[in-house]
Amino acid sequence: MSGGARGDRDDVAAWRFEAIGTQWTVDTVDALTDSDRAAVSALIDAFDREWSRFREDSTVTALSALGGSRPLPVDAEAMFAVYADLDDATSGAVSPLVGASLEALGYDRSYSLRSRGVVSAPRDWRRTVSIRDGLLQLAEPALIDIGAVGKGRLLDRVYEELASRKPGRLTVDAGGDIRASAAPERVGLEHPYDPRRIVGVVELADAALCASATNRRAWGEGLHHVLDARTGTPVRTIAATWAIAASAMVADAVATALFFEGGAELAHRWGVEWVRMTTAGRVEWSAGFGTQRCKAELFT
Structure with a gap:
């Protein structure tokens, strides 16, 4: 960047x-x-384990395959609140469900960098993604990408x-x-x-x-x-x-x-x-x- x-x-x-x-x-x-560095490393690893679409064991990878729900990650509410404002301000141009679009163009887990065509994100991501009862829920399988x-x-x-x-x-x-x-x-x-x-x-x-x-x-x-x-x-x-x-x-x-x-x-x-x-x-x-x-x- x-x-x-x-x-x-x-x-x-x-x-x-x-x-x-x-x-x-x-x-x-x-x-x-050493304690300071260990605390930072643990924080980053925990965040990555929740949100990285490049990890097979991450929360977002599991949701992309099956949908359903997972325990609410600590950062979810803050980030999705910002995404709601971004969505409204840009008329839907910025969405946390753009992951499948990036993968289709080749920016995928294996970094193939080979485009397979164009895929738009779901029109209203807030119909797919919800937070309730301490859970992050997806109404259907979708690939979250929090790059914004x-x-x-x-x-x-x-x-x-x-x-x-x-x-x-x-x-x-x-x-x-x-x-x-x-x-x-x-x-x-x-x-x-x-x-x-x-x-x-x-x-x-x-x-x-x-x-x-x-x-x-x-x-x-x-x-x-x-x-x-x-x-x-x-x-x-x-x-x-x-x-x-x-x-x-x-x-x-x-x-x-x-x-x-x-x-x-x-x-x-x-x-x-x-x-x-x-x-x-x-x-x-x-x-x-x-x-x-x-x-x-x-x-x-």
Whole structure:
């Protein structure tokens, strides 16, 4: 995912590891203990075991085969509440049931990267997915994919776990999606067509920055991971988005919504600042970006 670019620092202790298919870096003033690292690893594994459509033993894989119900994952209510707002704002373009559409285009469990055609998501995912009596229920088999909010939600969980253990300066970077404590962190916005360049710089303090871009997780002729759930086809007009919010889950959600009509309006309602680049190379940004509210600079 094209997101934030950060330099190494000499005044922090860095822990680097790989999880959920991306590189993580945790910066703290004091080095993390074995107990701190074990807690983070257990949290990530539990989340992945619930939500990864790439695992045969996950909750979403079981539901995709049989439907029915499973014990409610701890993050389900928060994430599906955000998906309901995304659905309403984008007129159904963003859906948690886009998993079958991604698999049909080749972004499947085996990473075949061979398209088998186009499959749209169910028209109203809320008729299929429900939460009641402590259960996550699917009225019929369907493949949940939480790509619009899941990485941000997990980033928040990891950040909050470490913040409770290591008060003070803390930055958690999950493949360019970043949440930072009150100490300002300068983050470059990676150019979607040239990773050696940045399109701007954000001063991130007590906030999160998440991004999405069509040049990452791309394969075949014009195929990538940002799909319009209504059609099952990749978006064509927006190349990259960046969103800055109080939480990574909200920033992640807005970064996805900005690929569609209604995304900018949702960001405004939520008080999220943003930047996006069209496939024609035009850069657009929110009214508060680059102001005292969101200290930043764009190189346009």
